[in-house]
Amino acid sequence: xxxSQQLTPTxxxxxxxxxxxxxxxxxxxxxxxxxxxxxxxxxxxxRSHRVKIAAYASMASVVGPKRAxxxxxxxxxxxxxxxxxxxxxxxxxxxxxxLHRHHARRRRNPNRVVHVDPFVNSGLEVKLRKLVPGAxxxxxxxxxDETADYIKYLATQVEVMRNLVDLYSTI
Amino acid sequence: xxxxxxxxxxxxxxMITDDQINDxxxxxxxxxxxxxxxxxxxxxxxxxxxxxxxxIRSLHREVDDLSERLSELLDNxxxxxxxxxxxxxxQ
Numbered sequence: 001x002x003x004s005q006q007l008t009p010t011x012x013x014x015x016x017x018x019x020x021x022x023x024x025x026x027x028x029x030x031x032x033x034x035x036x037x038x039x040x041x042x043x044x045x046x047r048s049h050r051v052k053i054a055a056y057a058s059m060a061s062v063v064g065p066k067r068a069x070x071x072x073x074x075x076x077x078x079x080x081x082x083x084x085x086x087x088x089x090x091x092x093x094x095x096x097x098x099l100h101r102h103h104a105r106r107r108r109n110p111n112r113v114v115h116v117d118p119f120v121n122s123g124l125e126v127k128l129r130k131l132v133p134g135a136x137x138x139x140x141x142x143x144x145d146e147t148a149d150y151i152k153y154l155a156t157q158v159e160v161m162r163n164l165v166d167l168y169s170t171i
Numbered sequence: 172x173x174x175x176x177x178x179x180x181x182x183x184x185x186m187i188t189d190d191q192i193n194d195x196x197x198x199x200x201x202x203x204x205x206x207x208x209x210x211x212x213x214x215x216x217x218x219x220x221x222x223x224x225x226x227i228r229s230l231h232r233e234v235d236d237l238s239e240r241l242s243e244l245l246d247n248x249x250x251x252x253x254x255x256x257x258x259x260x261x262q
Contacts, residue, residue: 051238131227144195161237168244
C-alpha cells in the first residue's frame with residue numbers, strides 16, 4: 001500500500017502540506033546523499049544554506065512553472081553559480097524581464113490606463129516587489145494575486161519544516 | 172466617475188475594476204494571521220499591505236531559522252533511523 005493511499009486528506013490544505021513535505025524530503029534526501037559527514041563550523045553554515053535552498057526549490061517545483069514567483073525561484077536556484085560570479089561585475093543581466101515577455105507586451109498596450117491604484121503609497125509596492133520573487137515586472141493587480149499565492153505556499157512550507165524539526169528532535 | 176465608465180468599455184484584457192482590487196485585497200487579508208482575529212470588515216488596503224510585507228519578512232526569517240535547526244538535527248540523527256523514515260515515505 002503506498003503512502004498516498006494511506007493518507008486521505010480531508011481538506012486541500014493538508015493535501016498541499018503532504019505534497020510539499022514529500023517533495024521537501026525528496027530534495028533533502030538527494031542533498032544528504034551527496035555531502036560527506038563533517039563537523040566543521042563553516043560546513044555547518046553551508047549545510048543550513050543548502051537546506052534553505054532545498055526548501056525553496058521543493059516549494060517552487062511543487063507549483064511548477066504556473067506562477068511567476070515559482071519560475072523566478074527555480075531560475076535563481078538553477079543559475080546561482082552564474083549569479084554569484086556576476087555579482088562582482090557592475091552590469092547585471094536583467095533576465096527576470098526576459099522571462100516575463102508576455103507581461104511586457106501587456107504593458108505596452110496604449111489603451112491600458114490604470115485608474116485604480118491599490119498602492120496609494122507607492123513605497124509599499126516597491127517593498128512588496130522586492131519581497132516576492134519574480135514580482136518586479138508584474139502589473140499591480142497580478143502582484144496582489146502572486147503575493148497571496150506566495151504567502152499561502154510559504155506559510156505551508158514553514159509549517160512542514162516546523163513539523164519536521166519536531167519529528168527529528170523527538171526521535 | 173466618467174473615467175470609470177469609459178474604462179469599462181475598453182478591451183477585456185486591460186480591465187481592472189475596483190471590485191477586483193477589493194477582492195484581491197480581502198483575499199490577501201484572509202491569509203494574514205494577525206488581522207483575522209480582530210474586526211475583519213473595515214481594514215484599509217494600506218494596512219493589509221503593510222502586514223503582508225512584515226508577514227513575508229517574518230516567514231523568510233523563520234525559514235532561515237528552521238533550515239539551520241534542521242541541518243543540525245539531520246547531522247545528529249542516526250542514519251538508520253533516517254533511512255527508516257525515508258523508506259516509509261517512499262512507498
